[in-house]
Amino acid sequence: MRAFLGRTRVRLTATYSALFIVLAAAVSTAFYVAYARSQYSSTDTEVAERVAALVNGLETDAIPISFDHKDTIPDATQGQVSAMLLATDGTVRDTIGAKPVTPALARSLRRLHPTVANPLIETTSDAGGRVRILAKPVDGPTYHFLVVGSHPMTQIQTALDQAKLLLLVVVVCMVAIASVLGYWLAGRALRPVRMIAGAARAISEHDLHRRIAIDLPPDELGELAETFNAMLARLEAGFSTLQRFTADAAHELRAPLAMIRAELEVSLERVRSVTDYQATHRLVLTEVERMARLADQLLLLARADAGSLAPRFQRVDLSDLLEETVDRWRLLAGSRGVRVALEPPPPGAMWADPELLRRLVDNLLDNAVRHSPEGEAVTVQAACADGRWRLEVADAGPGVPDAIRDRLFQRFTRADPARGRDTGGAGLGLALCAVIADLHGGSVVLAPPNGPPSGAHFVVDLAADPREAAV
Missing domain, CATH: 3.30.450 (Beta-Lactamase)
Known part of the structure; x- marks a missing residue:
């Protein structure tokens, strides 16, 4: 009752x-x-x-x-x-x-x-x-x-007295009729809500493409149906992204695991020399390091999705951080015949998480060095204006195809899907750059090509004090 x-x-x-x-x-x-x-x-x-x-x-x-x-x-x-x-x-x-x-x-x-x-x-x-x-x-x-x-x-x-009795009877009858009519009208008014509820119960994670197809006027109920359809669209996009993410992550982990398994099986077929075992161990170690980097990147992205990736802001001298990071990359870039040039940035500091900011620069330099032809240079420059820092990393490589420019910062996106994992990454570096830039009150974009050779020119815009931007 x-x-x-x-x-x-x-x-x-x-x-x-x-x-x-x-x-x-x-x-x-x-x-x-x-x-x-x-x-x-x-x-x-x-x-x-x-x-x-x-x-x-x-x-x-x-x-x-x-x-x-x-x-x-x-x-x-x-x-x-x-x-x-x-x-x-x-x-x-x-x-x-x-x-x-x-x-x-x-x-x-x-x-x-x-x-x-x-x-x-x-x-x-x-x-x-x-x-x-x-x-x-x-x-x-x-x-x-x-x-x-x-x-x-x-x-x-x-x-x-007769008038009073007559009025009482009339009022009682009218109230009864009005109550029945009101119950019927309320049922008709709430019918779209019941239809929406029924459709919501019938929709599962396997058919999120379905929508509420009810012809409603542009009133509160129509707005409810539109909002529900928009929610279904977001859920569908989220589930699709999650499925692609899971499949891509499994695919990325399967390759190094298969490599490790093959090397170990070959090394156990017969007794081998110490040199052969050392070569196998070095290969396994390389694959393990690649898996560790992938797991670390996936963990950071998962924490960012959950909202638990909180930057630890402190005052950072951006000039010192860029010089230290570029110096680390010069040795690796030199082994590939690529030069890394840093244009001296103006003196100044910003509030940032140094570890996350260093990871952002590392990912951009890694991407630029891997895609730069031998004998070319990667340029890094920074400038500050109006309380914001602008960081640019450019290479002279083949550039980014127009087909993937819109989804370049999505996870597991590669400019060259055929590129091997020894020379190409997992496609998570730029996605991490976008997340880190957002946590610092900024963004990272791919600048439009400026004639051949196009190369890739990434521009990072960061707030000098992200704490004020958050407020």
Whole structure:
């Protein structure tokens, strides 16, 4: 029962019914009050007319003074209005009508001192039940009387009770009809939500290409469906990226493992010399180092995806860091016949994680050295302007094909897929550069080619103080 009452459709219907009840009660109350006032007003008018006629027809020449029972008010005795003529000493001088008020009530009204300008009009109880009375004094040269007109409230109260019962029945019926109609309308309004929920339950990780195909107007429900479809698109892209990432990682790890296994199997086929074993061990060590680098890169990317790769910012002299890094790479580049030239950067420092920043420069230099032909040079330069550092690494290699420029910084992307793993990387270096640059409040881009030979020209834009950029 609690689950049923907690449903949105039921709660919407209950809210709608409650509002309708309040509105219906207000309208019914207003109608009842207006109807009661009209009944009272009609009664007061009738009593006032009868009293005025009786006062005008008083036989002041007669002794004692009395009402004119002949033709002054020919219909007074036929209606429901009765009247009493009360003297100043409290004696009843005359009555007319079927049910005049009792003398005790008439005497009590005199003590309220009604006037000609402000006669007393009220509803009170008498021996015959509730009555509507009008008490008006009549003053003459030699007399002072009080005329008390009365009208029984039995029929009026019956009419009011019947109106009250009728309004109650009408309101109850209207609330019931409105509740059923509101429940139906709420169901129709929430039908797209149920369809979206059903579609969401039916979609699994194997068919994320499906979408919510419901023709909805551009309202809140339409926005909900569009948002849900956009979420499915993001999930599909995320799952696709994860699947490609897993497949590529497995492929990258399988090659060195296969190499290690083959070398070990060959070395165990027969007894070999110490030189042969050392060659096998060196090859295995090389493959193990390659796997370690790959695992390290995958770990950094995984930490970046999880948001747990937090840079440890400290003040870094960029000129010293670049000179130290370039000096390390000159020996390896020289063994390949490639020169690494560093244009002296301007003096200055920045806030950065030195290990991550060094890894970024290493990855760019590794990429440039591996793709530079023998006898060519790799140039490194840096400049600072407007609180930002601009680092550029350029080579004179074959450049980057237009087909992969848009996805160059995606994981496992290689400019030359046919390049062997001894000369080409796993395709994670530039992806790591993009992540590190983003953590330092910047970005890394591939500059457009500037005529042949095109080469690859990478531009890194970094904030001098990424902590301020984060705020």
